[in-house]
Amino acid sequence: MPSLLDDPNLPEDAKSRARHVLEGCKGGSLGSYSDSAGIEIIRRHVAEYIERRDGFPSCWENIVLCAGASEGIRGTMKLMINHENGVKPGVMIPIPQYPLYSATIAEFDLHQIGYYLDESKNWSLDLAELKRAYDDAKSVCTPKALCVINPGNPTGNVLTRENIEGIIKFAHERNLFLFADEVYQDNVYAEGSKFHSFKKVLMEMGEPYNKMELASFMSCSKGYMGECGLRGGYAEIINLDPAVKAMYLKSISAKLCPTTLGQAVMECVVNPPKEGEPSYESFMKEKQGVLSSLATRAKMVADTFNSVPGMSCNIVQGAMYAFPQITLPEKAIEAAKKEGQAADVFYAFQLLENTGICIVPGSGFGQRPGTYHFRTTILPQPDKLKVMLEKFREFHSNFLKLYE
Ligand SMILES: Cc1ncc(COP(=O)(O)O)c(C=O)c1O
Known part of the structure; x- marks a missing residue:
């Protein structure tokens, strides 16, 4: 690997990024364990990516790198485990849903609160249905969290900004922890549809919503990247109670660290070639080619x-x-x-x-x-x-x- 850093056939910007990542690794090698939350320089670049995307500050210490979004989602879902007097915590998930959610809820002995997406309105998220599901479940569990998948798997829907605002208000009124599964944020095709991150909308809404607990997830498995076997992802978790955050960091430290190769792939996702750099044009050509072909399909x-x-x-x-x-x-x-x-x-x-x-x-x-x-x-x-x-x-x- 180090010999590739001197290979004149590789573009200078790619080599410079690789050098930076290696400098951030212990012993200058990807073969070392990293911090449990991930390599600091990559976490900083994730925060910068989120800032560029949303136009709001992101603190690198709120970023946790993970082996695919799955690990991040499971690690955060664990925080919901707290059976009070035998009553299970409830987690709201869309139906249809991506089965990681139902499986994790079952494994952690949580209560699944399913809310139906509205097929007649292009699988949008209907607030009245959210309320129906919540009200029906509150006598059998303590609702703690609301999960939203946007863009949706398996439904392929993209939430409007207005819809997201309504969801945030709903969660705020009921003190729910928000899970925003945004692994498909680059995959938006339909005319008039646009990806709005929950973090951005929540920040734009201002007080008191910008103080809500939110975890949002991204991955290198989707988008134009499709590098799912390399297992890269991140979670940005904001407004977490400091005592809970300490426990959370302790719990992820028990598994040492996510694969460093996956972390390096996330670095490529969040720190792509910039205009003027040698790889920029070929990168943009490939990215746009993949996304426009997906739109046609x-x-x-x-x-x-x-x-x-x-x-x-x-x-x-x-x-x-x-x-x-x-x-x-x-x-x-x-x-x-x-x-x-x-x-x-x-x-x-x-x-x-x-x-x-x-x-x-x-x-x-x-x-x-x-x-x-x-x-x-x-x-x-x-x-x-x-x-x-x-x-x-x-x-x-x-x-x-x-x-x-
Ligand atoms: C909605 C959703 N969330 C999370 C994941 C998991 O992604 P990863 O490969 O990053 O663990 C997937 C994968 O299909 C998904 O569709």
Whole structure:
């Protein structure tokens, strides 16, 4: 590795960044343990990235680097564990949701409070439904936290600024800790949609909202990066009670540190080539190329599913997924029952066996009872995606013929 630092074939700005990271590592090597919250210089660069993004100060000591956002989310969720007189703390999560949340809530013996996203309004977050879910749950648990995934997985929705403001007010009135899962912040495609970070909106709202406890998460797994196996992520946690923060830092120190390679990847994400630097143009070309291709695919997927009888799909405003609804014939539902499977699981297996296409049934994410969905990604390259969608369409029409 050090010899690459003298390689004239590598751009000077890339080498200079690598040198900086290595200077921040103990013994000048990525092979050493780092501080449990991560390498200081990278945490400082994360804070600068957030400041550039939001236009509000970010303190590097509020940044914790983690092995993917998953580890950050789990580590922060642990803070909610506090069973008072046998009453479980409640954590509000969207339905449909990314299963990391339901799994972590179950593992930590917390109470899951599901709030349904509104499919009829492009999977937006309806405040009346949030209130309904909270009120229904408060007799069986102590609601402590509200998790929001924006842009959404599996739903592909992007929250409006107004919606986020309403959510912040809701959480403030009930003293809820906010989890903002913002791993898809670079993945926004639809016209009129824009990513607004919870931190920015909360800061713009001013007192008393800017004093609320908020943890927001980012990752190198998504966006234009897609470096999911390298396990890089960060959490920014603001307004945490100092005594709780001390315990939190103690708890993450028990696992020593997140992988230093993942930390170095986060450095690349938050400190990309700047205008005028040798790598800038090739970096921008690749970034914009990936994001604009994803935007084309997002549209292609939703348009195709909407043209299939018995399927309806919301606009994929962001993230990397579509979550279409399918109307399944009664006979297919009966056939699924005979197989001991949920109807959408049955459909997914039939699709896999007949076409080789793999989807995740909606029941894996949660859906309103009596409705059926599946999640698919927009990730295959456009030529492969086109072939896949055609096969899918053909399968669906045969499936309907068979069971109608
Ligand atoms: C909404 C959401 N949050 C968190 C994660 C986890 O990401 P990471 O690879 O950074 O752990 C994912 C991964 O799919 C996700 O979709």
